[in-house]
Amino acid sequence: MEQHIQPVVAELTEEQSSEPPSTMRAVQSPSSCPTENETPLCKKLSQWNDWRWQIRNRIRSLDQLAQYVPSLSARHELQKVIEKYPMAITPYYASVIQRADMSDPVFRMSVPNIQEVFDPPCLTDDPLEExxxxxxxxxxxxxxxxxxxxxxxxxxxxxxxxxxxxxxxxxxxxxxxxxxxxxxxxxxxxxxxxxxxxxxxxxxxxxxxxxxxxxxxxxxxxxxxxxxxxxxxxxxxxxxxxxxxxxxxxxxxxxxxxxxxxxxxxxxxxxxxxxxxxxxxxxxxxxxxxxxxxxxxxxxxxxxxxxxxxxxxxxxxxxxxxxxxxxxxxxxxxxxxxxxxxxxxxxxxxxxxxxxxxxxxxxxxxxxxVLPTYVVSMSPTHTVLRNYEGLLVSYPEPGVDSEPAAGSAKAEPGVWELASGKADVILPAHTQRMNRREKIGARRSSAVQAEATGYLFDA
Ligand code: SF4
Missing domain, CATH: 3.20.20.70 (Aldolase class I)
Structure with a gap:
């Protein structure tokens, strides 16, 4: 079903306003909508914002779908799919489709696919056993x-x-x-x-x-x-x-x-x-x-x-x-x-x-x-965690009173040093944040540092 979108869908996409898309009538006529009454979407456009109209006019059959996707292929197989798993697409949701093929996410979520009837054995009807x-x-x-x-x-x-x-x-x-x-x-x-x-x-x-x-x-x-x-x-x-x-x-x-x-x-x-x-x-x-x-x-x-x-x-x-x-x-x-x-x-x-x-x-x-792994290691006294940047930090458990080794870079620590409290952090180099810190550090003179506690109150 790789093909270009029909104009009706394109127009609907442009017309996602609270008003019914007035251009639909013109776009559908004369080729896909020879008279006003021949397709549901041609009728009663003033009711676009009526949810009951939307439900009544859902795309439910392959003939209706073909108005949007005229060269719909594998119809016989698709018919079997919708007999097993019904199809319904509101005109509104169809209007959100931008390309009438499986590369469009809205199309893919709403238009049946023949693959739906090919199941590997690990799948069941009610896997959650509701x-x-x-x-x-x-x-x-x-x-x-x-x-x-x-x-x-x-x-x-x-x-x-x-x-x-x-x-x-x-x-x-x-x-x-x-x-x-x-x-x-x-x-x-x-x-x-x-x-x-x-x-x-x-x-x-x-x-x-x-x-x-x-x-x-x-x-x-x-x-x-x-x-x-x-x-x-x-x-x-x-x-x-x-x-x-x-x-x-x-x-x-x-x-x-x-x-x-x-x-x-x-x-x-x-x-x-x-x-x-x-x-x-x-x-x-x-x-x-x-x-x-x-x-x-x-x-x-x-x-x-x-x-x-x-x-x-x-x-x-x-x-x-x-x-x-x-x-x-x-x-x-x-x-x-x-x-x-x-x-x-x-x-x-x-x-x-x-x-x-x-x-x-x-x-x-x-x-x-299910999460990525953030706990890297643990000991009785420390937990080693990593953050999104790759920074590794040692978190001392309550009651640990020894001072961590200052200046971890000098200590050339590894994860073991963090877990045993011999170092407190391994900083990643050249992240945006670290580069920003370096610039801040360079700008900040010792005189400014002396006033650092007042920075929140600057005019
Ligand atoms: S996911 Fe929800 S809205 Fe979609 S078909 Fe199933 S029950 Fe209906």
Missing amino acids: HQDMPVPGLVHRYRDRALLIATTMCSMYCRHCTRKRIAGTRETAISARRMRQVQEYLFNHPEITDVIISGGDPLTMSDSAIEAMLSTLRSVPSVQVIRIGTRVPVVLPMRITDELVNMLKKYHPLWINTHFNHPQELTEEARAACAKLADAGIPLGNQTVLLRGVNDDPQVIERLCRGLIRTRVRPYYIYQCDLVRGVEHFRTSVRKGIEIMEYLRGRVSGIAIPTFVVDAPHGGGKIP
Whole structure:
């Protein structure tokens, strides 16, 4: 499917404003839109900002997809893919595509790929064994104090990398009132659960009244302190974040929302406005990214994403290693790639912009943080740590009263000297910081040094 983008998508990209893209009509006519009524995107453009219109007009079939990608190949195979793993792409999210081929991250995350049906044996439908941790249908109780509620199987856009491919979109349905009562009863009987995460599918594809019914049921359980919602709606359907929705949500504080941005291209004006609306309502926002081959397996892409998220008032929370789920092999990266990204971020961006890289362990083992190695050595008296620059430093444990050898450079220390307290640091040469220090040192005369304690108060 390597080909140039159709004009309609290009125009939509340029028109990511709050107004419906008026040029779409002209661009689609006459070749791809002979009359106004022939394609959904030609109809009712004034409803572009209506989230229900976006859902009704999702790209769901290969014929619809072909309007964007006319020379769509391997249709027979792709049909098999979408019969197994449904496709849905909102017109809005399609408008974020810049190139209609797999080199475009948004295209790659939303358009089916024939590789989805070729699975190596290590992949399963439910690698996290959520099903086995469901004491009542729809509620996953894994960690002691938290539970995850699968509120719906519907999403506005079906991510090709979804970890719940086994259920997302297979039937577009929401949890019934009867099931919700069972969930409520379980929560009443398990007061150790203080934090409930509403997930799916995407819970914000439900109506305001259905979401409110669910929130008030959860709030009726006194031991539930915090409610969190996991949603990709701000990314793929930002017009869903309406004033009415936000005004309803803020009645149920403390309420947190985790979004799912994977690439800086997704941080459009509309997506950022949706996040701003939620943040203005006092809802803390976090972001869960999945590390995906060909999408964001690049330290600089993740850096741009994290910086963009912070500017959007969304805290980068987790980067997930891709789960061992069927249908996603072509998205998987090595764990080493995640470590490389974490190594790149530390020291380069603020700690507030650095998510935790985790492997969600198979067999329901939960999230295991994976980090570059910062503890270099240990002794009973000292721990040797390294920083992002390669500086090695000796940290004395409490009760150690011997003076470290001053002037470690003269002592020519190694790691053993640091661990045994015979030296306190090995400085890297010629880093930006060290070069800056040298210049500062050269400028600072002994007279100025004498006044050094006053530097904070200079006019
Ligand atoms: S929005 Fe979430 S649940 Fe839905 S398809 Fe994407 S990753 Fe899966």
